Amino acid sequence: xxxxxxxxxxxxxxxxxxxxxxxxxxxxxxxxxxxxxxxxxxxxxxxxxxxxxxxxxxxxxxxxxxxxxxxxxxx
Numbered sequence: 018x019x020x021x022x023x024x025x026x027x028x029x030x031x032x033x034x035x036x037x038x039x040x041x042x043x044x045x046x047x048x049x050x051x052x053x054x055x056x057x058x059x060x061x062x063x064x065x066x067x068x069x070x071x072x073x074x075x076x077x078x079x080x081x082x083x084x085x086x087x088x089x090x091x092x
Contacts, residue, residue: 020032020037034054034062038062038090043091044091046089047087048088050086059076060076074090075089
């Protein structure tokens with residue numbers, strides 16, 4: 018897995034969520050937090066990528082995680 022960053026536009030320098038998800042292999046986990054990635058956007062990106070490629074992801078973001086987000090590619 019490789020964390021990708023946006024290279025141009027208004028989001029330059031921020032995490033490229035879809036680009037990062039594409040680099041994940043089955044069984045890999047990405048741990049990030051709300052300061053880097055919006056959890057709602059991340060869930061939407063996982064759903065869209067799943068529809069396009071068949072890759073499946075789980076996204077965990079709970080109050081007990083103190084703003085942490087865990088994404089795992091399951092398929």
